[in-house]
Amino acid sequence: DTGVSQDPRHKITKRGQNVTFRCDPISEHNRLYWYRQTLGQGPEFLTYFQNEAQLEKSRLLSDRFSAERPKGSFSTLEIQRTEQGDSAMYLCASSYQQGKAFFGQGTRLTVV
Amino acid sequence: QQQVKQSPQSLIVQKGGISIINCAYENTAFDYFPWYQQFPGKGPALLIAIRPDVSEKKEGRFTISFNKSAKQFSLHIMDSQPGDSATYFCAARARNKLVFGAGTILRVKS
Numbered sequence: 001d002t003g004v005s006q007d008p009r010h011k012i013t014k015r016g017q018n019v020t021f022r023c024d025p026i027s028e029h030n031r032l033y034w035y036r037q038t039l040g041q042g043p044e045f046l047t048y049f050q051n052e053a054q055l056e057k058s059r060l061l062s063d064r065f066s067a068e069r070p071k072g073s074f075s076t077l078e079i080q081r082t083e084q085g086d087s088a089m090y091l092c093a094s095s096y097q098q099g100k101a102f103f104g105q106g107t108r109l110t111v112v
Numbered sequence: 113q114q115q116v117k118q119s120p121q122s123l124i125v126q127k128g129g130i131s132i133i134n135c136a137y138e139n140t141a142f143d144y145f146p147w148y149q150q151f152p153g154k155g156p157a158l159l160i161a162i163r164p165d166v167s168e169k170k171e172g173r174f175t176i177s178f179n180k181s182a183k184q185f186s187l188h189i190m191d192s193q194p195g196d197s198a199t200y201f202c203a204a205r206a207r208n209k210l211v212f213g214a215g216t217i218l219r220v221k222s
């Protein structure tokens with residue numbers, strides 16, 4: 001499978017715990033994006049990387065959220081001290097430069 | 113100004129009919145307008161996209177119509193099939209990020 005891969009697909013965590021999600025982009029894509037989607041809404045932009053550099057962060061990305069893309073390959077999104085409001089689908093997408101963006105299947109986070 | 117307004121919220125179409133979903137925007141900095149299809153529990157899949165210097169683009173049964181002066185664009189699905197039943201999102205790109213509409217739930221009745 002040469003598409004965008006996300007792991008895990010589902011995560012249930014207790015409020016206050018830390019969680020980390022992983023995204024493996026399409027191999028030749030240099031741009032990687034994180035979006036968040038809540039039920040009944042369109043995805044909302046969180047952050048994006050060009051290679052290993054994080055170039056833009058949304059105001060939605062509070063200080064409890066951190067994203068990395070070491071070596072410009074896979075990326076991780078960590079949420080510290082999770083809150084119930086963090087429950088959502090976290091989507092990763094990748095593109096080559098400003099080309100078409102392809103999304104992964106997402107990680108469904110449920111905070112209980 | 114960053115918003116993309118999408119309508120209708122939901123749509124029921126008979127098999128073989130035409131499904132039409134509309135979107136409007138304000139930000140003239142948007143330079144690329146894709147449509148995504150999403151099935152439950154899956155990520156959005158790119159369907160078709162258009163740039164603002166083109167008024168129409170057709171790929172198979174899917175057509176985007178783009179009206180730059182009105183800041184509106186729409187997706188037409190010809191010969192709609194039950195397998196097209198999904199949520200459709202329009203989006204617009206500005207400065208490297210996509211802004212999505214709220215989505216349209218399409219149901220095609222057989």
